[in-house]
Amino acid sequence: MPRALTLGNGDLLVNFDARYNLVDLYWPYVGRENQTDGHACRMGVWADGKFAWVEDDAWRKTLGYRRDTLASEVTLENASLGLRLRCSDAVDFHEPVLVREVEIEDLSGRARDVRVFWHHDLRLFGVDLGDTVFFDPKTRCLVHYKGKRYAILGCSGSHGFGAQRFATGKKGFSGAQGTFVDAEDGLLSQNPIEQGSVDSTMGVDVQVPPSGRAQCAMFIGLAETYGEVRDQAERIRARGTAIYLRRTDAFWRLWVARDRFEYGELPAEVVDLFLRSLLILRTQIDNDGAIIAANDHDITAYARDTYSYMWPRDGSIVAAALDAAGHVDVTSPFYRFCAQAVTADGYLLHKYNPDGSTASSWHPWLGKDGGEQLPIQEDETALVLWALWQRFLRRRDVEMVKPLFRPFMRSADFLASWRDPATGLPWPSYDLWEERRGVLTWTCGAVVGGLRSAQAFALAFGEQEMASRYGRAADEVIRGMEQRLWNPSLKRFARMLVRKPDGTYEPDMTVDASLYGAWRFGAFAPDDPKIEATMLAIRERLWVRTDVGGVARYEADPYQQRANGDAAVPGNPWFICTLWLAQHGIAKARSVDDLRESIPLLTWVSQHALPSGILAEQLHPYTGEPLSVSPLTWSHAEFVATVLAWLEKREALDICPTCGTPKFFYRQQRGALLPHTTH
Secondary structure (H helix, E strand, O other), rough: OOEEEEEEEEOOOOEEEEOOOOOEEEEEEOOEEOOOOOOOEEEEEEEOOOOEEEHHHHHHEEEOOOOOOOOOEEEEEEEEOOEEEEEEEEOOOOOOOOEEEEEEEEOOOOOEEEEEEEOOOOHHOOOOOEEOOOOOOOOOOEEEOOOOOEEEEEEEEEEEEEEOEEEEEOOOOOOOHHHHHHHHOOOOOOOOOOEEEEEEEEEEEEOOOOOOEEEEEEEEEOOOOOOHHHHHHHHHHHOOOHHHHHHHHHHHHHHHHHHHOOOOOHHHHHHHHHHHHHHHHHHHOOOOOOOOOOOHHHHHHHHHOOOOOEEEHHEEEEEHHHHHHHHHHHOOOOHHHHHOOOOOOOOOOOEEEEOOOOOOOOOEEEEOOEEEOOOOOOOHHHHHHHHHHHHHHHHOHHHHHHHHHHHHHHHHHHHHHHHHOEEEEEEEOOOOOOOOOEEHHHHHHHHHHHHHHHHHHHHOOOOOOHHHHHHHHHHHHHHHHHHHHHHHHOOOEEEEEEEOOOOEEEEEOOHHHHHHHHOOOEEEEEEEOOHHHHHHHHHHHHHHHOOOOEEEEOOOOOOOOOOOOOOOOOOOOHHHHHHHHHHHHHHHHHOHHHOOHHHHHHHHHHHHOOOOOOOOOOOOOOOOOEEOOOOEEEHHHHHHHHHHHHHHHHHHHEEEEOOOEEEEEEEOOEEEEEEOOOO
């Protein structure tokens, strides 16, 4: 089930599914140690002898966020119970604390005795072995612990602070379902402690006046010791949950800064999704620098692994988008993370855990010919260089870049040297979709972007010989792309070249949306006839011809396939691939009217987001429902990047009435918008 709400502060990440169950609780790293292991933690309501978990279909639900902030705005209505709940959840901007407030409204016209219950199926360190949960009389909270993982769960209602009702118990073996069953009669066992595979439920009583409203709240705090979580509970008891929500609201509104940009004629829904995407991106970034691809635990059912890793490619694209939006403080740790991860030979590996260790991989070190091969996607090494240079163009933050120069020039040396001398192109590596090995047009474009960025850095730091070497290598890759990857008869670039045992190459002419990489990182201009023809092939061959629409990854894409054999559906539509079409239209626009042609694609994305604004990886081609993980960090990054590209181009096309030239102009070789001389 897709994650409908995601909340976080860079240390703690919390996800809710579309039923409003808390399903993921990542701490102390974003993306590592899911303290629920993806299992549902429920909220339930008892009134007048009736009970209902809010996950039940009897509740009419609306899940969203407060405007421009990382606090939820959830409405739940149950006609049978005669109640309406307004809920707000937030991870405190500063502490690893989740606060949840519930306002209960009576719809029956009579006084109500309502009981609200919160059930938690915690599995500390992500494993349901050896946990303990106990009721702590000092704080009147429940405490789960194992080793250096402590979670304190507290609540407040009409009676004040502390759990009036609680239960601790076993779950998941010997027929034990869990303490949530105990709550369904409105009562709890008050069992004070349990160990092993455990869960807990706590509740409070709320007196609701006729047709009136009353409030209750709960919180979860996380730390490494009992003393620390006890102190968290005492602070919340003293200050109240409302101040945590209020200060978190204020922080995120300051952070996202709606008035930072002039949005012109962009539709309001596009602007709202742009700002929501910035906030969602922040939740997926660990404070130590790892930009995580996605934190939706349900994907483990597909491959027994997650997306909760730092792929340098995804991270670079996210960092470039956030840098362009001005959030450079968030991205600086990412570049340092990558600099520390660069191997002695200069390349980055497949993916990394949030703590910087090497993550799981399916890229072999042994080639099909029995020889050694590098288990890498070379674009990942190249794009970190490209993203850092894009940032440097905007910020000129020399002090930040200085300690990164040497490790990243080691990467540039690798990009320049790790090439087939017969073609000038990079040696085969794995593709961005992680499905095949070859010499990809996308990867070649990324390598050119990385080498050009390294050339520019070398010039900036006075390393003339290095700059010349990187520049020559970039030129040779471009020539190789023209000679080997461009197919003049089909009028498009090949997806890749497959190296045969005799050392020759065979082109794979499958139309793939990633061919957009031939221009995106600077190898070719967006209006080059070869690029125009290639992008036209993407639009014509990969557009999903159903009511849903959107662009598929490539022809006959089997991943999460929902339309086997339907010629109208080359694959499921992906947000990132659809946005690549929009980016190309923006890049080659020569008039405001040209630029406006990309707005429908931005609107398409906003219309297919979840009601909360979350973007999945892909969509069902017939129903439009989200497929695979959500949110996908890359999807939100491409939306941010596309909107920013639109805004910059709109400004560049703003014509000066005095001299008839743009008030801003684009310097192609530097990729920067420079101001027009005032009159």
